[in-house]
Amino acid sequence: MVNVKKKLSPEQSEVLLRTLKDRFEKNMSRHEGLEWDKVQVKLETNTEKLWSLNEMEITDGEPDVIAYDEKAGDYIFYDCSAESPKGRRSVCYDHEALESRKAHKPHNSAMGMANDMGIEILTEEQYRELQQLGNFDTKTSSWVQTPANIRKLGGAIFCDRRYDTIFVYHNGAESYYAARGFRGSLRV
Structure with missing residues (x-):
């Protein structure tokens, strides 16, 4: 190695x-x-x-x-980019979701990329804290850490800001979209 x-x-x-x-x-x-x-x-x-x-x-x-x-x-x-980071979009939620795709696999997963980068994906609570600092993800969305009970059933959650409101949604963890990425946090 x-x-x-x-x-x-x-x-x-x-x-x-x-x-x-x-x-x-x-x-x-x-x-x-x-x-x-x-x-x-x-x-x-x-x-x-x-x-x-x-x-x-x-x-x-x-x-x-x-x-x-x-x-x-x-x-x-x-x-703190205005929209979900461009270099981290079009990824499914985690490695398990990536492996479950039979065709048209994305290049990576949000959790995999975050791990490789040495950062953590924001939690829903952290995402809401970030939104107190400005208007983020008004045209994109970002995966956030998904509770184990939701992930166990095949789902994952993501957030965005529309109509001056923070929304939390669900999707199959294997899904990926050009306008969805993830935001990270790092403690130094």
Whole structure:
């Protein structure tokens, strides 16, 4: 098995940190009271997390700090792109759903991609928290973590924002659509 290092080059790290800093400063309402310098120090000492943030960025997630967990000492990043990240659409829910498709399989699953990226898919509660920070997924939708009892029966849930309301829907976990992706979270 090949051991893939999840570490960015110094140049990649510099570019990503500059991008994250710019986004942080342009969206202060998402993280009032937090200081970029403290976030950057934490990022520079967690290179694998920085790699995960880069994966979020290159799939068009536009990660940004949305909170600080004082008890754990973690900064919390969510994908804050206006619509479900373009680089993570047209995927079914999980590996089991992907394997169940006999024809026209998508290239991956949401849970598989999230695992490969080192991030977690948002829960419904986290999705609703994100929506308090702006209007997201007004033209797309995003898979969210599905309760085991629903998944056991073959379903999965996703959310979007329409008519200034957050909707939660269900679909077969094996389904996939060009306008549905997933949003992730990362603790650093």
